[in-house]
């Protein structure tokens with residue numbers, strides 16, 4: 001048996017010897033996080049969990065939190081950690097995997113500290129997709145997925161929240177040497193070449 005110090009908590013917050021590997025995937029709205037996560041899942045043994053997708057699914061499910069979440073998303077605000085972390089824990093448990101790309105989380109200091117406290121999990125590293133606002137704005141306005149927050153008014157609010165609340169989280173992990181910063185203002189293929197180099201051959205899926 002390993003030491004308790006070496007142990008993590010499982011998705012329900014109980015101590016376990018199992019060590020899930022978590023990679024946080026961060027970057028501004030429209031920087032290409034979801035697109036690159038899909039490529040990573042195709043090539044490596046990771047499960048992709050998008051906090052935004054989980055919150056949108058929660059609205060659709062008719063949950064009692066649905067209206068609150070919908071209003072927060074429309075305003076580009078960050079939903080309280082308690083809600084998002086519960087959704088992430090459930091999805092982690094249901095996946096049966098132990099390697100996760102957690103996309104769009106932690107979005108602020110409250111998200112970061114609460115996740116660490118509740119799960120005991122520290123990320124292996126943090127992918128940071130760095131992209132100029134003008135490019136992110138162009139991408140979001142032509143995404144055409146019917147998202148209620150892909151309008152110029154909400155996009156501006158999301159950019160502000162990214163700068164004020166999410167960048168400090170990236171800086172926190174950068175000070176710990178955990179950030180892998182990627183120039184996201186290139187083609188999807190070029191960005192993925194860099195991403196592949198970060199994951200390396202170890203977790204690559206067999207052909």
Ligand SMILES: Nc1ncnc2c1ncn2[C@@H]1O[C@H](COP(=O)(O)OP(=O)(O)OP(=O)(O)O)[C@@H](O)[C@H]1O
Pocket residue numbers: 027028029030031032033034035036052104139140142143144184185186187188189191
């Ligand atoms: N490197 C790229 N070059 C051009 N367009 C891209 C690139 N990466 C993604 N896109 C497109 O930009 C849009 C936003 O990409 P994506 O949804 O992956 O971003 P995101 O960071 O996950 O956004 P959000 O945080 O808003 O969910 C999509 O329409 C996607 O097809």
Ligand SMILES: Nc1ccn([C@@H]2O[C@H](COP(=O)(O)O)[C@@H](O)[C@H]2O)c(=O)n1
Pocket residue numbers: 029051052053055072073074075076077078079080084103104105106107111149158
């Ligand atoms: N940790 C998070 C992640 C997302 N949200 C809310 O969802 C919106 C959309 O997120 P995407 O990652 O899909 O762009 C985001 O603007 C927030 O309103 C959240 O609250 N907490």
